[in-house]
Amino acid sequence: AQSVTQLDSHVSVSEGTPVLLRCNYSSSYSPSLFWYVQHPNKGLQLLLKYTSAATLVKGINGFEAEFKKSETSFHLTKPSAHMSDAAEYFCVVRGNTGGFKTIFGAGTRLFVKA
Amino acid sequence: DVKVTQSSRYLVKRTGEKVFLECVQDMDHENMFWYRQDPGLGLRLIYFSYDVKMKEKGDIPEGYSVSREKKERFSLILESASTNQTSMYLCASSPGTGLSGANVLTFGAGSRLTVL
Numbered sequence: 352a353q354s355v356t357q358l359d360s361h362v363s364v365s366e367g368t369p370v371l372l373r374c375n376y377s378s379s380y381s382p383s384l385f386w387y388v389q390h391p392n393k394g395l396q397l398l399l400k401y402t403s404a405a406t407l408v409k410g411i412n413g414f415e416a417e418f419k420k421s422e423t424s425f426h427l428t429k430p431s432a433h434m435s436d437a438a439e440y441f442c443v444v445r446g447n448t449g450g451f452k453t454i455f456g457a458g459t460r461l462f463v464k465a
Numbered sequence: 466d467v468k469v470t471q472s473s474r475y476l477v478k479r480t481g482e483k484v485f486l487e488c489v490q491d492m493d494h495e496n497m498f499w500y501r502q503d504p505g506l507g508l509r510l511i512y513f514s515y516d517v518k519m520k521e522k523g524d525i526p527e528g529y530s531v532s533r534e535k536k537e538r539f540s541l542i543l544e545s546a547s548t549n550q551t552s553m554y555l556c557a558s559s560p561g562t563g564l565s566g567a568n569v570l571t572f573g574a575g576s577r578l579t580v581l
Contacts, residue, residue, distance in 0.1 A: 387572075392474075392574070394572035395557075395572040400569060456507055458505075
């Protein structure tokens with residue numbers, strides 16, 4: 352069985368400070384992992400994906416995530432927040448066998464203060 | 466640059482009405498999906514299709530049906546809308562035959578449905 356837990360429903364940072372959005376997953380098999388971002392009144396946009404290549408994955412807009420199998424984590428980070436990063440972020444796990452079921456986390460809303 | 470288009474951004478319907486949500490993709494993707502998004506629950510899969518005229522139930526298919534008569538179009542149908550179907554509905558597509566684990570989903574902008 353697969354599951355994904357986003358540990359924070361809301362995160363608030365000041366502009367120019369680091370961003371950390373936490374995600375833990377559970378999967379019986381080696382999964383594919385994704386982060387998506389959703390700006391207000393928009394659809395979801397892919398930030399980055401992990402598919403069993405390099406464990407440190409770089410995405411768009413300066414975001415990156417590290418796959419840590421021992422901790423079953425896939426946290427999203429950015430060194431310096433920008434006002435335009437304010438959005439909702441979804442961690443997603445997708446199995447590579449057994450029907451390739453896609454599971455979305457509940458989302459983390461990022462607030463960026465000026 | 467729009468790749469997945471949902472025809473209605475906002476709809477208001479009355480209980481018992483039949484509702485059609487249309488989704489069109491221009492990327493020649495085999496797989497198409499309908500999700501609903503509710504606060505605190507993330508996205509939940511309603512139905513998906515991996516080929517024309519093929520459909521599979523997702524996690525919450527009750528009260529919904531779908532139609533895929535052409536590769537580029539995937540319609541979600543609420544036969545008799547109810548207030549608990551008030552939600553944001555997101556259409557997505559992905560390439561490839563089968564449902565390869567690494568395939569990326571491309572989403573539409575969403576359709577916000579209110580049922581009174």
